[in-house]
Amino acid sequence: MSLRLRLTILYSTLTGGILLVFGMLIFIMVNVLLVNQVDTILLETARDAIQRIRVNVSGELVLIELPRMDMTANVYMQVMDVGGNIEFASAPLRNLDRPIDPVVAGLRQQTFSDTYIETVHLRVLSVPLFAGGRRIGLLQAAYNTGIADDTRATLMRIIVVASLASMAVAAAASWLTIARALSPLAAVTETAQQISSADDLSWRIPLRGPENDEVGRLVQAFNATLERLEHIFTSQQRFLADVSHELRTPLTVIKGNVDLMRKMGCADDESLSGIEDEADRLTRLVGNLLLETQAESGKLPLHFAPLELDTLLLEVFKEMRVLARERVRLRVTEIDQVQVNGDRDRLEQVLINLVSNAIKYTPQGGEVFISLAKVGGNARIIVRDTGMGISKEDLPHIFERFYRAEKSRSRLMPGGFGLGLSIAYWIVTHHGGRIEVDSAEGQGTSFAIYLPLLQPEGTIPVG
Numbered sequence: 097m098s099l100r101l102r103l104t105i106l107y108s109t110l111t112g113g114i115l116l117v118f119g120m121l122i123f124i125m126v127n128v129l130l131v132n133q134v135d136t137i138l139l140e141t142a143r144d145a146i147q148r149i150r151v152n153v154s155g156e157l158v159l160i161e162l163p164r165m166d167m168t169a170n171v172y173m174q175v176m177d178v179g180g181n182i183e184f185a186s187a188p189l190r191n192l193d194r195p196i197d198p199v200v201a202g203l204r205q206q207t208f209s210d211t212y213i214e215t216v217h218l219r220v221l222s223v224p225l226f227a228g229g230r231r232i233g234l235l236q237a238a239y240n241t242g243i244a245d246d247t248r249a250t251l252m253r254i255i256v257v258a259s260l261a262s263m264a265v266a267a268a269a270s271w272l273t274i275a276r277a278l279s280p281l282a283a284v285t286e287t288a289q290q291i292s293s294a295d296d297l298s299w300r301i302p303l304r305g306p307e308n309d310e311v312g313r314l315v316q317a318f319n320a321t322l323e324r325l326e327h328i329f330t331s332q333q334r335f336l337a338d339v340s341h342e343l344r345t346p347l348t349v350i351k352g353n354v355d356l357m358r359k360m361g362c363a364d365d366e367s368l369s370g371i372e373d374e375a376d377r378l379t380r381l382v383g384n385l386l387l388e389t390q391a392e393s394g395k396l397p398l399h400f401a402p403l404e405l406d407t408l409l410l411e412v413f414k415e416m417r418v419l420a421r422e423r424v425r426l427r428v429t430e431i432d433q434v435q436v437n438g439d440r441d442r443l444e445q446v447l448i449n450l451v452s453n454a455i456k457y458t459p460q461g462g463e464v465f466i467s468l469a470k471v472g473g474n475a476r477i478i479v480r481d482t483g484m485g486i487s488k489e490d491l492p493h494i495f496e497r498f499y500r501a502e503k504s505r506s507r508l509m510p511g512g513f514g515l516g517l518s519i520a521y522w523i524v525t526h527h528g529g530r531i532e533v534d535s536a537e538g539q540g541t542s543f544a545i546y547l548p549l550l551q552p553e554g555t556i557p558v559g
């Protein structure tokens with residue numbers, strides 16, 4: 097059964113049911129009021145009549161004067177003595193030779209009852225008459241409830257018909273409005289089917305209704321999921337393409353060198369060192385790829401320990417001086433004694449990456465400056481160079497994996513995979529720090545790393 101049909105049945109039965117319950121309550125209330133009203137009339141009529149009844153010396157009933165009967169009130173009366181002889185009867189009852197309601201005639205207390213004479217429904221009040229503690233007769237007052245019965249039957253008919261009609265109206269209205277409300281869901285289903293049949297994640301569901309109702313939010317959530325899936329899918333494709341590209345270059349060089357050696361019939365030094373370089377490059381690439389995937393999946397373990405950042409920086413400086421050789425001047429401009437809580441190897445990797453990039457992308461005769469200072473509650477490391485700089489277009493992307501600025505690609509800078517900065521970014525942010533870059537094309541680049549200072553035990557960080 098469709099959702100539309102189920103909701104329609106639910107709404108219409110609810111509407112009809114509620115109306116029926118209310119109708120029944122009204123019916124019961126009207127019924128009680130009607131019966132009360134009739135009973136009050138009967139009581140008053142009987143009281144009036146009893147006041148006019150006397151008993152003679154021989155203990156027989158004597159009716160002083162007949163009560164004035166209001167014929168419009170629909171009330172009839174009958175008085176009989178203890179022997180069952182009818183002493184008085186209203187006109188319509190003259191031919192009746194028994195009590196109006198014989199069932200309750202013998203009772204010793206005042207009783208209300210219902211009876212039928214032929215097809216006429218009567219509400220009867222029976223009042224036993226006593227004199228000096230002796231029963232002397234019975235008075236019965238009856239009310240023809242025909243009109244009240246008709247009213248009740250009409251009311252019941254109205255309630256049932258109104259409930260059925262409102263059920264029908266509710267069913268029609270819900271059938272139509274539910275169809276309208278559910279139509280965006282049909283669009284969601286259709287789009288989902290198109291996506292799976294066409295393998296195309298670029299589809300989006302058009303938002304036709306309001307943005308912030310349930311369906312609007314569902315459509316937006318669905319579109320956001322599609323967006324995310326598309327992003328994951330394309331970045332996975334790009335990742336695969338990038339990896340294959342990076343792998344192909346060294347493999348081509350290795351193959352070329354092997355071919356050359358085969359042709360020449362000997363393993364010359366140049367070809368062998370070419371193969372060795374490319375094998376190193378492949379090893380580095382695979383190592384970086386492993387790090388990158390571990391970092392992305394959150395499985396790269398960081399071993400935190402108190403760390404003298406200044407000592408680490410000086411070690412990296414000494415190591416990098418070898419790389420800079422005479423080509424670029426590498427200098428430490430400022431160094432504070434600074435302790436942080438960090439993973440030594442990973443932070444060393446970040447520093448090596450930044451400094452080696454600075455050296456790599458700075459032409460002969462340029463300069464690279466390194467500094468470490470305490471700034472607020474942070475250790476700030478700056479690696480600044482006077483190199484080629486990064487263009488405005490490239491700058492927002494350099495922390496993306498495999499991203500290499502056009503210039504560095506075209507000049508075929510050695511060793512770059514575009515992974516170093518994305519790994520550095522992950523490591524620094526997972527140390528609770530941040531990494532910033534500032535660059536002007538042709539003038540130089542400056543990377544700044546901020547890491548929270550190690551708090552001596554027992555102190556609370558302020559600010």
Ligand code: ADP
Nearest residue numbers: 453454457500501504512513514515516517541
């Ligand atoms: P790569 O291995 O290519 O150096 P990185 O992730 O370390 O990869 O750097 C990404 C890109 O950012 C580089 O390809 C280069 O274009 C640019 N870049 C990084 N550092 C510098 C720098 N100091 N000067 C100029 N460009 C830089």
